[in-house]
Amino acid sequence: MKTVRKGAAGQLAAAVACVAIAAVGLTGCSDSVSEVDRAEAQVAAKERALADAQDAFADASGAFCEASRDYIDALDRYGDVLHDTAPTVGDVRVAGADLVKPRDDAFDGAEAAVEAQHDVVVAEQELAEAQAALAAAQAGPTGTPSVTAPAETPTPAPLVPAATVDRVEQADADFETAQDAVTDQTPLADASELFNSAVVALELAWLRLFADAGCLTDDQRVAAEAAVSAYTYALQQDLATAGYYAGTVDGISGPLTVQAIEDLQAANGLPVTGTVDKATAAALQAELVAVGGAAAQESLASTAAVQQTLKLVGYWDGPVDGVWTDALTEALQAFQVELGVEPTGTVDAATIAAFEQAIAELQAAAAEPTAEPTAEPTEPASE
Missing domain, CATH: 1.10.101.10 (PGBD-like superfamily/PGBD)
Structure with missing residues (x-):
């Protein structure tokens, strides 16, 4: 009886050990856990990991959209300092300093979203590998698995077009250059003009990034596109009336529209940015009034x-x-x-x-x- 009890105790200990090993990696215990069982457990674990990565990516994307919205609002408030008040050079520099934190938050949010997207891609590959292993286990040593594991981790598709990212980075660098160029000795008119052109270009670049990143609802996107189309059409008409635009007036901003804006800016001694800021709009309206153009009545x-x-x-x-x-x-x-x-x-x-x-x-x-x-x-x- 003692021998029997000893044998039973040994079997019980082996079973407990097998369960413990299976819980952490499903290795060993070949008598009770098959290759298929281990493969199925791995697939289940990778499915959970992918779901967690997707949730993390959704959270990171939401945080990025929120940070981007705050930064765009800050840029807009900065423009108000230049448009709606009689600023001093100090006002211009302080307003620029107030953009630092929302800018950092927006860039940090973008990096976090990109990292989270990469984690999703890795989790998808690991799940595919686990599924391929399961298919191989189910096929057996002489069978042909129905699923093939991916050869390498695929490169994730960019969250936004590369051109949009490049434009943001260039606009951000131009804005920093404008900040560095303004000192206490800079004439106020020069400081306002320099900052205004840079901040308008930066805000427009971030608005495009905000839209391309999927931060707008469908209704918001439709409304935004309609507003941009109406504005661009009117701008093209104005530029054509003033003699700077010879392309089709179609409400679609392209290279000819940008070139027309740059030509207008160059002709009026303004910073050549290709975007319409306060000084550029004023120059265009002045030329329209001079030629009797219809667009002098902006409304x-x-x-x-x-x-x-x-x-x-x-x-x-x-x-x-x-x-x-x-x-x-x-x-x-x-x-x-x-x-x-x-x-x-x-x-x-x-x-x-x-x-x-x-x-x-x-x-x-x-x-x-x-x-x-x-x-x-x-x-x-x-x-």
């Missing part, structure tokens, strides 16, 4: 504003989406005929004045009280 220069105005006066039933079409040109020409101005199909100075007069008349008509109808006297009913 009516955009396609969306034209569409909305024509809709108010009953000449446009299409969408207000900032896209200029042949139908919009025809609607504008029809309204110009009604206004008694030359039907050019473009928003010129005469049309703007007529627009304003028509809108004023509509507003005045809407404000007039409606007279109550006078009830007709009724004859008394005959008895």
Whole structure:
């Protein structure tokens, strides 16, 4: 009996050891744990690891979007210092210093998101290897596995286009250069102009990065694209009127649009950045006024504003989406005929004045009280 009990105790100890070994690596204990069992356990573990990596990537992406939003807001507030106040050189430098922390947070968030994406790729490869091992175990020594392990870790697709990243890095370097160039002896006008052009370029670069990184909802993306299209179309029209743009006015910013902006800046002695800042916009408006261009009236220069105005006066039933079409040109020409101005199909100075007069008349008509109808006297009913 003692021998039997001793043998039972030994079997129990071996079983416990086998369970312990299986829990940490499923190695050994070949009598109770098969190759397939070990492979299945590895697949399950790698699936959990991949799910954890994907969750971490989602968290890192969300943190990056939040940090980017804060940085863009900070850049926008910085622009307000230059636009809405009479800043000193000290104001310009202090406002620039206030951007340091949100900038660092945004760049740190970007690095964390890239690292988390890499972890997902590694976890995907390890899962594929585990699945291949399971397929081999299930096929047996003479069978052919149905899954082949990847040869090497694939390079993850970039979170955003390389051109977008390059533009952010270049804009960031240009902004740092602008900061370093401003001292207490720098004339205020020079400091404001230098910083303004740099910060506008930097904000636009980060806005593109923000959109390309998937930080916008579908509705926000549609709205942003419509707004950008309307703005770009109006800008192209303005640049063409001023003689700087000879491409197609289509609301799509491309090399010709950037070149036109740079030519405008060079002609006016401004920093050549290819982006429209306060000084560039003022120079463009001044040239438009000089040539009698329609875009001197900024509120009516955009396609969306034209569409909305024509809709108010009953000449446009299409969408207000900032896209200029042949139908919009025809609607504008029809309204110009009604206004008694030359039907050019473009928003010129005469049309703007007529627009304003028509809108004023509509507003005045809407404000007039409606007279109550006078009830007709009724004859008394005959008895």
